[in-house]
Amino acid sequence: MNAKVSTRQVGEVTVIDLEGRITLGDGSNLLRDELRHLISTNRRKILLNFAEVSYMDSSGLGQVVAGFTTVKNQGGQLKLLNVGKRIKDLLNMARIASIFEMFDDESAAIMTFA
């Protein structure tokens, strides 16, 4: 399934709904472009929703890492929602799972944004 990226606003938090395969090329580029667009339009509280992601490779993970540094660089927050086991395994293999706040419930996640 081709990657899709859409956003919605929940109060001050922008939720990015990722869908499909986030891999090298279109998938990771879509994510990158969306994060850059949000930063350029002063959105600083971002929640990445992985509920509909069917597959992510290391380039997708690299894009999440790059996005995290971009948001942090601007004093913002980037958190993860509905991260499945496979992606959690990737995060653990890369030894970066502990830097991300991860949630299974959207409302609970939204409330944690300062």
Place this chain on the structure above:
Amino acid sequence: MATQSSKGVKPAKGRLIALEGTGGRSMAVAARQIERRLRQEKLPIASSGWDASDLFFQIAQGTRGLPAPPPQTLILLYATDLAFRLRWQIRPALEEGITVIAAPYVETVIGFGVGAKLPAAWLRRLFAFAPKPDETYRVPEAAVPADRRPTPSDSFIEFCLTHLRGGPASWNTEEIRSGYTGHLNRMESRGKSRVAVPR
């Protein structure tokens, strides 16, 4: 970081194709043309572009009013971004048997350094951490239509020249551009790269 192949058999390594040039939409169009051609050969293929690490995007977001960085700093930042691309994108994909178009790769930044009067031998040693590409293509500047000219947000060369132009130091950016173009021209005339014209 590579995912497992479905049959448990390690795939043959993919090919690394370097696509050099000033960047921008023309480079992206040329990359897609190469991708389409290779897909006809049933090869899995993907592209890795400049600033995957967001380093330059972050610089553009937050360094207004600061003294412009010298070429050395810009080259080291390019190297950092390339190290990121190799680690997260290029090497894992090659290990999975995917052919990767790296656009741009090493000759673009070497050309920039040569244009800034830095020694080519030193630049090659600096970038020795990047694996040699199997093929190199180049998008010639003359082939880029006016409405697709690269900008500082999609081109390493334009990013650098814009910063150098705006700084207090005296950099002849046209001389740098000419030196960069000369480097890629020499590569082409020696048969080390082929032309990719974006249509």
Place this chain on the structure above:
Amino acid sequence: MAAAPVRSRRTDRQLHDLIRAREQSRGLLIAFEGPDGSGKTTQRRLFKNWLQTEGHQVVTTKWNSSPFVKPLVRARKEARALSPEEFCLLHAADFHYRLDTEILPALWQGETVIADRYLFTGLARDAARGLDFGWLLDVYWPLFWPDVVFYFSVSPETSGKRIAAERLPSYYEAGQDMTQMDDSIGSYTSFIGRVIQEYEALAKIFHFVTVDAEQSIDEQHKLIRSLFATSRRRSIDRFNREVLTAWLRSHPKA
């Protein structure tokens, strides 16, 4: 966009003469090197105060401090997203930026520059991370040599104790990216041994002035003052002409 106007260029001969004429009046570059917990920063402050009482105009430049690169490093350290190569290249980018925009301008104006950590910190830490030393020298090329390097020698145990007494070392400071240990103090104790080994080798290769950092603060400070008084400035012509010439070419107003 129109090209920048071409400013009149000094010839090689003119640059050569300019550098020679400035040899005695240019500022001194003094580097303070050593592992964390060596007391280097305390000594640097004491030394700066003393130099100022002696009439020097002194500026300090610190490792990983440029406003251009530091935010990029900070965000990536927070993400624990740096490979050894990226860690090295970013710190070198910061170093070259400071050399071009802070250190060389100050030296040229006759100010004494104290570097709290210099490129040797990069070499030591990156070599401890397993990077090839020859490649590291290329990353920091062209090397701009300080007039004096004070190296604060301390054992890994002393360094570890002093750091642990103050705070928990950060992830990269503790070398946790290399040791893969969760315990930051344990990781630091293991990693700093490797870093110190590299520093000790550099001290021999590059003839640092070694200060026994296990001595009292006062003894170290007196020693540094006397060592400084007997040290000689490095000839720019012999050691740093290439770097200075390239910098002056791109800064014609200097």
